[in-house]
Amino acid sequence: MIESSVPRRTIAQTFSALRASGQIALMPFLSAGYPDLATTAAILPALEAAGAHLIEIGFPFSDPIADGPTIQESYTVALSHKLKLADIFKMVAVARPTVGLPLVGMVSFSIVYRYGLERFIADTKTAGFDALIVPDLPPPEAEAICGKIRAGGLDTVLLVAPTTTPERRAEIVALSSGFIYYLSVSGITGERDQLPTDLTANLQALKKLTDKPVCVGFGISKREHVRQLSGIADGVIVGSAFVKRITQHVGDGPAVIAKAVGDYCRELLL
Numbered sequence: 001m002i003e004s005s006v007p008r009r010t011i012a013q014t015f016s017a018l019r020a021s022g023q024i025a026l027m028p029f030l031s032a033g034y035p036d037l038a039t040t041a042a043i044l045p046a047l048e049a050a051g052a053h054l055i056e057i058g059f060p061f062s063d064p065i066a067d068g069p070t071i072q073e074s075y076t077v078a079l080s081h082k083l084k085l086a087d088i089f090k091m092v093a094v095a096r097p098t099v100g101l102p103l104v105g106m107v108s109f110s111i112v113y114r115y116g117l118e119r120f121i122a123d124t125k126t127a128g129f130d131a132l133i134v135p136d137l138p139p140p141e142a143e144a145i146c147g148k149i150r151a152g153g154l155d156t157v158l159l160v161a162p163t164t165t166p167e168r169r170a171e172i173v174a175l176s177s178g179f180i181y182y183l184s185v186s187g188i189t190g191e192r193d194q195l196p197t198d199l200t201a202n203l204q205a206l207k208k209l210t211d212k213p214v215c216v217g218f219g220i221s222k223r224e225h226v227r228q229l230s231g232i233a234d235g236v237i238v239g240s241a242f243v244k245r246i247t248q249h250v251g252d253g254p255a256v257i258a259k260a261v262g263d264y265c266r267e268l269l270l
Contacts, residue, residue, distance in 0.1 A: 005097045005098070006097060006098055006099060006100040007100050008100050008102075009100055009101060009102060010102065010130065011054065011102045011104075011130055011131055011155050011178045011179065011213075012178075014053055014054060014101065014102055015179065015213040015234055015235070018053065018234070018235075019234070022231075023230075024226065024229060024230040024231075024233060024234065024235060024236060025053040025054060025213070025215065025234060025235030025236070026051065026052050026053055026054075026226065026235070026236060026238070026265065026268060026269060027052065027053065027054040027055065027056055027104070027215060027235055027236065027237045027238070028047050028052050028055055028056070028237075028238055028239075028242045028261070028265060029055075029056040029057075029058060029071075029106070029217075029237060029238065029239035029240075029242055029243070030043060030044075030055065030056070030057050030058065030242065030243070030246075031058045031060060031071060031074035031075055031078055031243055032057050032058060032059055032060060032078065032083070032088045032091070033060060033078035033081065033083040033087065033088065033091075034060075034074040034075070034077055034078045034243070034246060035077055035078075035246065035250050035257075036081065036254075037083075037087060037088070037091045038254050039246070039253075039254040039257050039258070040057075040091060040095075041091050041094065041095040041254070042254035042255060042257070042258040043246075043254075043257065043258045043261050043262075044095045044098070044099045044103075045095070045098045045099050045258075046258035046259065046261060046262040047261065047262060047265055048099055048100065048101050049262060050261075050262035050263070050265035050266045050269075051265060051266060051269045052101065052265050053101060053235070054101055054102045054103075054104060054235070055099075055101060055102075055103055055104070056104045056105075056106055056133070056237060056239070057088075057092070057103060057104070057105055057106065057129075058071065058075070058105075058106045058107075058239075059085070059088060059105060059106065059107040059108070059111055060074075060075035060076075060078040060079050060083060061075060061107075061108045061110075061111060062075070062076075062079060063108075068240055070240040070243050070244055070247070071239060071240055071243055073247075074243050074246070074247070085111070085115055085120075085123070088127075089123050089124070089126070089127040090127075092127040092128050092129065093126070093127045093128055095128075096127070096128035099128075102130040102131065103128060103129050103130055103131075104129070104130060104131045104132070104133060104157060104178070105124055105129045105131070105132050105133065106132075106133045106135065107120075107132060107133070107134060108134070108135070108136055109134050109136050109137045109145070110136070112134065117145065117148060118148070118152075121148060121149055121152035121154060122152060124152075124154060125152055125153050125154055129154060130154065130155060130178070131154055131155035131156065131157050131177075131178040132149055132154055132155075132156060132157065133157040133158075133159070133181060134158075135159055137158075138158075138168075139158070139168065139171040139172060139175055140171065142158065142175055143175060146158075146175045146177075150177055155177045155178030155179075156175060156176055156177050156178060157176055157178045157179055157180070157181050158172045158175050158176045158180065158181065159172070159181045159182075159183060160172050160180055160181070160182050160183065160206060161183045162183065162184075162185065162196075162198070162202055169206065169209060170209060173206075173209050173210040173212065176212060177212075178213075179212060179213035179214065179215050179234065179235065180206065180210065180212055180213070180214045180215070181215055181217060181237065182202070182203060182206060182214055182215065182216050182217070182233070183216075183217060183218045184196055184199055184216050184217065184218045184219050184220070185218050185219055195219060195220070195225055195228060195229075199216070199229075200232055203216065203229075203232050203233055204232070213234035213235060214233055214234050214235075215233060215234055215235035215236065215237055216229055216233045216235070216236050216237065217236070217237030217238075217239065218237075218239075220236050220237065220238050220241075221238060221240070221241035222268075223267060223268050223269075223270060226268050226269070238268065241264070242261060242264065242265075245260050245261050245264045246260075246261060248260070
């Protein structure tokens with residue numbers, strides 16, 4: 001295990017504290033290795049300093065399932081540098097002592113399968129991750145895999161879409177130990193001007209099934225979105241908008257990019 005000089009907080013501790021104070025969690029998304037691993041490492045503590053509560057780290061994949069063009073391009077750039085899983089694990093392990101908030105990995109099961117499930121779980125945990133999102137592993141196939149992930153000391157996070165049936169939602173809730181990831185829309189990631197009109201009703205219906213935290217992703221990019229969901233969702237996940245801020249400063253170096261991303265994080269929380 002990585003020894004931390006910054007006190008680490010679990011996902012459960014994070015959401016418990018936020019609920020007690022009436023706050024909503026902000027979870028930025030980063031593409032590991034975009035534009036390079038040094039920049040990803042610099043952004044992690046910058047986001048925590050800026051007020052983020054959790055960070056989702058995407059493992060670049062050549063055939064992303066639901067990612068829009070912004071995140072797809074970031075994955076393409078990262079993979080063009082011959083990025084390896086071992087490189088991501090090492091980067092997180094080195095950065096982890098400076099970061100206390102939970103880190104959540106987003107990874108395709110095809111990557112996990114090729115690497116070896118038990119080995120992937122062990123290496124992810126050792127590097128300093130707290131949970132895994134495996135978006136292409138639906139129930140009931142996910143049951144055995146989620147059990148092994150939790151047995152390895154990591155939380156599991158599964159996705160619910162607006163089109164997910166009530167029966168499937170109940171299965172997903174049961175298999176999620178960290179939080180439930182609710183997709184605001186069916187489709188792909190990307191910034192949107194407005195959130196769906198039925199989002200509040202859909203979230204209220206989902207939260208009747210569980211006391212576990214429910215976080216909303218896909219399309220969230222503005223402070224108004226965060227405010228709109230405060231008191232309704234437990235957290236918001238902002239992906240494409242953060243990656244876009246990185247892209248705007250590509251070539252400026254890790255420190256400048258980390259500052260720009262931190263500034264945007266603060267804007268969302270004002």
